[in-house]
Amino acid sequence: MTKRMWAVLTAVAVCLVLPASGVSKQQAGTLKLIAWEGYTQPQWVKPFEKQSGCKVRAKYAGSSDEMVTLMRSGGGGQYDMVSASGDASLRLIYGKDVQPVDVGKIPDYKNFNAAFKSPPNNTVDGKHYGISLQWGPNTLLYNTKQVKPAPTSWKVLYDPKYKGKITVPDNPIQIADAALYLMKTNRSLGIRDPYELNQKQMDAVVSLLKKQRPLVKKYWALASDEIDLFKNGDAWVGASWPYQTNTLIADKAPVKDLIPKEGATGWLDTWMLSAKSKNVDCAYKWLAWISTPKVQAQQAIYFGETPVNKLACAEMDKLSKGSCVQYHANAPLAFFKQIHFWKTPIADCGNGKKDCLDYTKWQQAWTSIKG
Secondary structure: OOOOHHHOOOOOOOOOOOOOOOOOOOOOOEEEEEEOOOOOOHHHHHHHHHHHOOEEEEEEOOOHHHHHHHHHHHHHOOOOEEEEOHHHHHHHHHOOOEEOOOHHHOHHHHHEOHHHOOOOOOEEOOEEOOEEEEEEEOEEEEEOOOOOOOOOOHHHHHOHHHOOOEEEEOOHHHHHHHHHHHHHHOHHHOOOOOOOOOHHHHHHHHHHHHHHHHHEEEEEOOHHHHHHHHHOOOOOEEEEOHHHHHHHHHOOOOEEEEOOOOOEEEEEEEEEEEOOOOOHHHHHHHHHHHOOHHHHHHHHHHHOOEEOEOOHHHHHHHHOOOHHHHOOOOOOHHHHOOEEEOOOOOOOOOOOOOOOOOHHHHHHHHHHHHO
16 A cells, blocks of 8 residues: 555465355365455464464455455455555445444454544444554654754655655555645645545645655655665655664664654554455454454564554563554554544545545546656
8 A cells, every 4th residue: 555565575375266166164264364464474373273263364465456456356255354454445345345343243342442443444334344453654754864954844855955865655645645734734725634635636736746756766665665765875754654764773774753743644454354255253253363452462563553452552562662652552542633544535525525536536646746
């Protein structure tokens, strides 16, 4: 997505196709998952398999678009679950590719932070189409030696002063970052939600991003691309994720990140269950397992993101001292309110009007921006 396209450094694919006669004894209890790389690590998958008797087979996807395509491939029956980000989840819900889940069957659901129990990216008309998993903010990353004074606004990404030293993700959902900036700095546009843009608002956002285009050193698809840009001094400022910051700081690069005064966009991932899954029992066991404090903490530390289970905080600090605060796992509700989590743009503006541009239009706009 899109987010974590960087994850596909090595793609491990295991695709089990069900025979026409149904599920064989050997395949029964095998969960076929589409996931971001790093979401099905042995340290929490192997104990799950031993405890549950269910097997896990994962295919790693490189983008939200790929996840949607895979969930619909073969008539939609090849995969049981997907770790969908907010720019994919509504497409899967409205496409009837996923089914509602009973959160009452997930013991730790009651321990989720309130902001993540029924978020709009996975809950529609009161129905839960999966459960929230982990989240992270899209941050402003900068070189502390080259960018002075320290930035406080996204405005720095549009400053000609840093021409050739700016980098941003190669992703249509990146349009929302520019929309958020304009929402706060040009109120006459009437933007209420960075994911709900009518044609006039989109035109203003596209105009801003086309002016930014000559300033951009590179549109990055992989986190490793951005890391290399900052390491080599080819980029001084960029839109980023905490993962890049932590990796660069560990390598002693002079960088910091922040959430600017306008706020930030962010991702919130959801484990969703295929509408045609034949392994529902194992799927619920997986949802329960992946929601426990210890497993949430393990994934958060491994991947560099934040768990939705508020009890994971203590487990995180056991694994890595200070990580709970570092990843805002114990942040108050006010912190979450400054994060505009990804959601799939649709025509319904949420205010009674249907003149917003859907994701297809966003993809077309992004192509025109990049030229």
